[in-house]
Amino acid sequence: MQKRVVSMWFPRLPSDRVLRVRPFETHSETPFVLTQNQQNTQRVYCLNRAAEKQGLYRGMGFSDARSYCPELQSQPANTNADSQFLHVLARWGKRYCPWVGVDGDDGLLFNVSGSTHLFGGEQGMLVDMRQRLARAQINARIGIGDTRGAAWALAHYGDDATVSDVGEIANLPIAALRVDAKTDMSLQRVGLRKISDLLTLPRASVARRFGGDVLLRLDQTLGQQPEQISPLQDAPHYGVRMTFPDPIGLYDDVMAGTARLLDRLCAKLKAQEMGARVLQLTLRRVDKGNQQVELRLAAPLRDHTRILPLFERGVHDVDAGFGIDQLRLAAVHVEPLPNEQITPSSAKPRDGLDDLITRLGNRIGLENIQRFHPADSHIPERSFQISPAAYSDASGNWVALRPRPLRLFPPETIRFTGQITSRPPMQFHWRKMFFSIARATGPERIAPEWWLPDDNWRSGLRDYWRIETRQGRRLWLFFTPQNPNWFAQGEFA
Template sequence: MSNRRILSLWFPRLGAERLIRAEPHLAGRPVVSVQEDGPARRLAALSAEATQAGLYRGQPLRDAHAMCAALVARAADPRQEAAFLGALHRWAGKFSPWVSAQPPDALVIDLTGCAHLFGGEAALCAQVTQDCADLGLTVQAGIADTLGAAWALARFTAQAAEGAGGRSGDAIDQEARATRARAGKRRHWERGGAAPTGPQGPLPEGAIAAPGKTWGALSPLPVAALRLEPTVVEQLTRLGLRRVGDLLGQPRAGLARRFGRGLVDRLDQALGAAPEPVSPAAPPERFAIRISFPDPIGLEEDVAEAVSRLLERLCARLRARGRGARALRLEAHRADHAMQWETVLTAVASDDPHRLMPLVRLKIPALEAGPGFDMLRLEAVRHEALHARTVAGHLEAAEQGRQKLGGDAGLDDLIGRLGARLGMEAITRRHPGSSHLPEKGAQVLAAAWAGPARDWPVPAAPRPLTLWPPEPVTAPDSPDPPERFRWRGRDWERSGAEGPERIAPEWWLDEPAWRSGARDYWRLETTRGDRLWLFYAHGAALSPGWFCHGAFA
């Protein structure tokens, strides 16, 4: 048996308690998070009050409302819950540097060589429990020599303690359907209810398995503690193998032949016969540089010079990692302990300080120096990978430089400077749309997040310079272009016509403006010199007629 010690932390109410932290007025009320399950909506996480009201995970929402009129339900947000678990991951780093997340609601910590720093494993678990109570979180912990054993102790020790009076203590995913008819006098979790997760308190007896005692700690636990598939658990229960101890004395070849290799592998992992390492997540790459001053500075030129030095060092680090900054954060710490910050967005990812400095300099006048700045910090809060560049000779490099100066580099710098003043969302560009309809032939995108449009499709006929929603035209109900018509309260006379160009609606979409059916577009030139784009709608769900859709230059 190895000398490893693993701590498993399970947060059974993570989703609901995150909602309570975000909305403190919900404290003390039955709160649940709801997730979509096909056409049904089911409870995903429950607060302690909701569990006390008789609700359980997986219950349909309408049944929960019928049982608890005061129920507060919120939609589950997996991204927010993952971010919250990531924050707990950073918090758990105080106990050991070897921490791994087990989404959606658990953490695993390798405590090898760390527990004595907190007064022992029991004292460390007490500290974990107290910290979680301060955060308003419910936690169940288990410590053992292996990851599988710690996982089982964290989730099933409380059940084993509650069911120690001679009953089986099986949870819903462990008990066979055939045995439920004879379980009338069992407690709710023995009849098939959720595992009890009562108020926060000290760890139940047996949650910490002594070194080398994994076998004895796992024996009284139900077979679901081995992280088996529900179908395997049900088959084992039907055969009377309800506890892990019932499996330890069985021939391994027979277990593998009947239930698959997965059962034997999980058993070996829990007992330490098969390796199961704790793999911590790699820390995110952070690019930040700071500079401190012996005396506070307040002049704009001094701040700009300091930022220029910071930017050169930051870009050197970005260049070494093959990254380019997309968003920079400049923090200015004043001598009176106040802090100001400005965010700079760029049109394209860059590691060139000469291109980034003009953008940062535009934000410096917005800083209020007050008694002066004693520290500046510059961080690339968003960065992207830069494509590798091919090294070229002098002739090719000169040609590429000339093309770059006359190409997109100047436009990117212009977009960056305008975005620093107006906001990146205010700078837009048009891109071709995936539709043959005139009004959907182009789409407007943010210039900073979309590259230049290339390979615009060439329509079968010229398109007008200006488009507007189709406006009705008073003219004879005939598909031939009218000699005279009335539009916008004025009489018009035709001097020339080109067309027609038939455009059919997209049959797979229901466009309200195209319910009039196929259109025949004409380019009409009037006696006043106007060139209009008129079409005749042949009529489908709406009546036919003439409309004006745009004007040419």
């Protein structure tokens, strides 16, 4: 069968992606550009047709563009989102043929051999493609040819008439051969402007003068050298299921079924070098009601002997009703977990701890198992950060320049008689207990961090004193000079 390849080129993919979600009237005539920071300058990355009409072009400085065109609208470019959008389009393209590949960062390739008749022939397919893309407000140029090179050349340099014989291609400029800009320039310098000029020359001298690349591209375009389209792989699916001829309801049976599913799922995860982070076990009952058991793991895991006991608690709570006739196990969230060589030094003793965190997390929530991390602040409440232990590793050096209390509480006023002075009172009441001061060390002045608004620090500066009372307890008091008062905020050992 004759091989047919469609090449689709999206000349303005980044700006189309941004503009198609805006109301139509605003972007049909308003100039719009996407900007990107290149070599410390904001440059125009992509622009729409209205902006091009105003004389703007890609790669020009953004401030220049704004001065030429004061009503210019702009937005920073997001190349990651562009690439994702292209992959979405590739997935859409599978409606035309199963072999869809991504070509660079602004094109798609379809191997449509044998599937054109489903759309009423090649013309019908191309019309369908154009209509759908136009409805989605995406600028596209489409070429069809016998080879990947020919389709690419027609998409980028041809007019929209879709003839793809050698004669048509021969009229295209040299750049349509996908040669680099330097080679293109040197070919033009010797007067070779069109592909037909190149065809008439002896091959040996072309290869000697311009390298083998030009001839390779030429042969690929004309179909004398094969070139493949590598289709995108489907994202691996981490889900397995098992259907029973008769409904089951006993705990042991469900666990045995889960164990079998887990074996298969872990084999799948292992093949992809992934580890499950969130697992979901769905138990379908005969009355079509679904019961779900979710397992959130403290670390990526694909060891079925370790995962299975973690399911016990959840499966215990399941109401089997009249029986369960299908089990479905899916790894909802996976993380890369590369194979590791097991050596005595790399054997992780943390496995047991991770399992414990998982078990506790399934009872009180994985984000409630926390760990302290040092933070760079003099404010006592902000001298540490708390983050879930499952998503962070133990880290950091704890350096205390001055003694800090073991226990912190929100500031509590202390009661005392007499004048409020900047020296601590000799005797005071705190939490209905009486204290007399035997030794006071201080003051240590801590200023509020003005860049972070905090209601507790509205009272301004604080002078902290370390107080040893004759009754034994060692307290951390502070005085607020801008708003004179005394408070207790912590207790030492």
